[in-house]
Amino acid sequence: MALRTLTIDLERGHARQQLPATVERDYLGGRGVIAWLLWNHLPPDTPPMAPENLLIFAAGPLAGTNAFASGGFVVGTRSPLTGAIGYGWAQGHWGAQLRRAGYDVLVVRGQAPEWVYLYIDGDHVRLRSAERLRGLDTVATAAALRAEHGDTTTTICIGPAGESEASYASIVAEGRYMAEPAGAGLVMGFKHLKAVAIRGGSSIIPPDERRLALALDIIRRRVDTSPLAAGIGELGSAHFLGRAVEVGALTEQNGSSGDLDEQIAFARAAFAARPKHSRGCAGCPMPCYFDLPTRSGDSLPVPDLEVVAGFGARCGIKSLDTLAKLAQRCLRLGLDPVATSAAIAFMMECQDRGLAPSRTLPWGDEDAVLAVIERLATRQEKRDILSLGVGEMQEVFWGSNAFAPQVKGLAMPPLDPRALTGFALALATAPIGGDHRYAMYFDELVNEPPAWLPEQAAEPHSTQHKVARLIWHERFAAVLDGAGLCRRLGLMGYQVSPGELLAIITAATGVTLSGGDMARIGERIVTLERLFAQRYADNGGADELPQRWSTEPLAEGRAAGFTPPLPELLAEYYRRHGWSRTGEPTAERLAELGIKV
């Protein structure tokens, strides 16, 4: 079936269109169609912060059916942080509502003269004034739009951080699920689009309901007996803290020390002991978001792995309650926690070294960090350096590039690549900038990865089989995102085998695919994203890590004395992809994949 797009021009009106059927055949939907649209329809050299830049939301063919773990969406744009494609992945139910309203893809272009929000109710599509929503946080915005349009309304929005154009503002779905990593929230703020609210229709019946139900049943039964799913089902991604500490992947003070504080080292056990309630997506057998009830009757989110590692280890905040509060403030203000903690840790080190003039952010100062986060969400007369993000901040503080935690302009996640070889390669090569969540590469943090991964698992510092396994993750993640099946269930939890994914796609689209077809779809999406990065990324798409994390071993801790052998890994990575020795996709590969340059 041809993919249905709704294009909103914030200055002119809207239009409906169907994409050529070959787009769904070759890219499925979701992330795949976003990559295709940006490559083929974004005017060449459009600056990220220009009205012509496209902000594209898409859901895969599974979204809107009754399948569990299929309600999320992907948002993509030309990222102001990197110049390359920037994605945000969010779970929840908004993607399902988009498809139930009759659209696979929502394309937003232009810049509204005043703040607006978009309301979609099937054929009824309206831009409305968002003046009364301005300044509201993401939870309050979702509640206000539900009150106005009814309880079945599902909302995505930016918070005050996006309104004040903090570089690493994020979009939040339903006041609960953040689209990560950063980039798209800033573009949404630039366009003066506060929110998109959808009143969806009824469930979509897939072409082969029985086959879909059978595949989902197998997944559900696997989840029921999987120790990994049980761990995630207890704490979400914070489950991985135990293994991350064990291999030395949590380092302190912006990665300058491997000497980990005890409270952070035992944070997993401490959070596990607290009472919690789940806020996982409807019907999901592996809920992975949790809240901690507070004495006041309110609740705080259980911080994700990235929050504990980022604000806890990287910035030095030891109080677990403060970490939970930081997770909540980031969610409500619409700030990406990885990029926020990276910028703060980097500023702390610049101040410590005397590269920044003031000493307002000492390591581990909770009050200073909480205050600075509130300030990031308030429009300043003079732009706050911290709001620029690490990529730009390193240009301000001369001599800081070696320890600026960024790759291609995107903030590095707070797991130290000197502890995990495959993870280091994943950061260096991701075309969206350095983030392991591009490939959802959790392989080295899992005690018993599933047998369907290629080759044997190897210990974290080994180079053996790391390249083959990373490439497998890249392609599998791209297909999950194209199909609209949750990447946390499929890869963080490893609960979906390739055979099951194939059956699910066939059932949802009605088109029979082979395993080879599915692998080629994944490769096609990844290749297109790489081409985009090589053409448009601010650093030319170079695959590298900052000096600290590539050539300076830690003096202490479990990862002491090691740096990842990137040149060796990159040579194998390019060869296995069938690219040139310097990493360009070759004419033969492009012809094989049907990509035109």
Ligand code: SF4
């Ligand atoms: S695994 Fe987590 S994010 Fe994915 S559908 Fe389940 S609860 Fe939602």
